[in-house]
Amino acid sequence: MEQLNNLNSINDFNEAKQVIVGGVNSPVRAFKSVGGTPPFIREGRGAYLVDEDGNRYIDFVQSWGPLIFGHCDKEIEESVIQTLQKGLSFGAPTTLETALAKAVISMYEGIDKIRFVSSGTEATMSAIRLARAYTGREDIIKFEGCYHGHSDSLLVQAGSGLATFGNPSSPGVPKDFSKHTLVARYNDIQSVKDCIQKSTGVGAIIIEPIAGNMGLVPAKKEFLAELRELCTKHNIVLILDEVMSGFRASSSGSYGIYGIKGDLVTFGKVIGGGMPVGAFGGSEEIMNLLSPNGAVYQAGTLSGNPVAMSAGLASLYKIKQNPKLYEKLERLALKLTEGLKKICEEFKIPLQTCVRGSMFGFFFNENEVKNFEDALKSDTKMFARFHQGMLNKGVYFACSQFETGFICDCMDEAMIDSVLERACEVLREISTYGE
Numbered sequence: 001m002e003q004l005n006n007l008n009s010i011n012d013f014n015e016a017k018q019v020i021v022g023g024v025n026s027p028v029r030a031f032k033s034v035g036g037t038p039p040f041i042r043e044g045r046g047a048y049l050v051d052e053d054g055n056r057y058i059d060f061v062q063s064w065g066p067l068i069f070g071h072c073d074k075e076i077e078e079s080v081i082q083t084l085q086k087g088l089s090f091g092a093p094t095t096l097e098t099a100l101a102k103a104v105i106s107m108y109e110g111i112d113k114i115r116f117v118s119s120g121t122e123a124t125m126s127a128i129r130l131a132r133a134y135t136g137r138e139d140i141i142k143f144e145g146c147y148h149g150h151s152d153s154l155l156v157q158a159g160s161g162l163a164t165f166g167n168p169s170s171p172g173v174p175k176d177f178s179k180h181t182l183v184a185r186y187n188d189i190q191s192v193k194d195c196i197q198k199s200t201g202v203g204a205i206i207i208e209p210i211a212g213n214m215g216l217v218p219a220k221k222e223f224l225a226e227l228r229e230l231c232t233k234h235n236i237v238l239i240l241d242e243v244m245s246g247f248r249a250s251s252s253g254s255y256g257i258y259g260i261k262g263d264l265v266t267f268g269k270v271i272g273g274g275m276p277v278g279a280f281g282g283s284e285e286i287m288n289l290l291s292p293n294g295a296v297y298q299a300g301t302l303s304g305n306p307v308a309m310s311a312g313l314a315s316l317y318k319i320k321q322n323p324k325l326y327e328k329l330e331r332l333a334l335k336l337t338e339g340l341k342k343i344c345e346e347f348k349i350p351l352q353t354c355v356r357g358s359m360f361g362f363f364f365n366e367n368e369v370k371n372f373e374d375a376l377k378s379d380t381k382m383f384a385r386f387h388q389g390m391l392n393k394g395v396y397f398a399c400s401q402f403e404t405g406f407i408c409d410c411m412d413e414a415m416i417d418s419v420l421e422r423a424c425e426v427l428r429e430i431s432t433y434g435e
């Protein structure tokens, strides 16, 4: 296969490894599951990334989701510059926080109040604390293959990163913490009922309604509806983790697709427009337990940071202004995945595909993927070869079979056609020369 000139990235990676663990600040970036050296990125423009060797890539990662308008969007950039010229951080309230809170609440059904934090991890960790306090029960249920950030009690059977590294859970998480986390099977309501029966008291069930961390695996509508019913029946707080799917799957996240409400909802990624932002929200009754109104403590030096708020606000404003946005993004995602499927059929390579709004996934797998166990049966060696081949041809897909891809507004039909031509060349080579 052709090989890019990536000498600068190789040197940069070696230098980074001397001072940063594994050379990266988030494990999946190290390319361990696909091999090779991660390109070190010099800049991004629209749909493209440029690395330190000057190679240009069509970027289907978009910073793992946040950049729905691509890199260096003019309006987001201007909003950020205007804000940062007045100061980077105050640790005091600003009207930007209220404006972003109003924007999220107006676009997402069923949230009265919100709190901003600086990451998705903080959002889910805080939502769990709040749910436990509200119900007075300590156990939580999560699903195999769903990832909710790296807080201790949620780092059990947690999808992409851990699947990539082959660990069911992380060392360093005390058994006493993980014993309160029961793990159910995605899209399997009986397994949830079994967990509830086993537990002495379940306070919260947390789920990615459109799972993006075992590859893209959406919940079946009946499953989510039954889960909602079960939570209502047992007074369990249902936490919809929309850190990835919020404002990505539709302008109102999974709610726009399923019409099912959580008691608490967590956000991140798009609501920060590329800056570090997370949030959790819910009914007034639950949210009012949070300090300073209630006793549940949660805080952050940089929470509600003005620069981050203005990036998020500009993104949501642009989404509101463009009612046809998700239609366009979904059309491009379907063109890509259906095109890949057709090419794979030609070369007799089994492929499963899935699209929800601007999110897409593909598994080199014979069968439909409904849960983590199914996802793990995918051909990860094939994925690695495909990934490497596409990278060499200037296409930057997420570097693991168990991640989701993202379309941004700077992409168009011609760009997808060009990606499909390159995919055809790569898959032809793979099917001709095999391993």
Ligand SMILES: Cc1ncc(COP(=O)(O)O)c(C=O)c1O
Pocket (backbone or CB within 6 Å): 064, 118, 119, 120, 121, 122, 124, 147, 148, 149, 150, 208, 212, 213, 241, 242, 243, 244, 245, 268, 269, 278
């Ligand atoms: C569904 C979901 N929840 C939580 C998180 C954690 O967010 P962060 O990486 O911002 O801490 C992620 C990150 O990818 C996610 O996809």
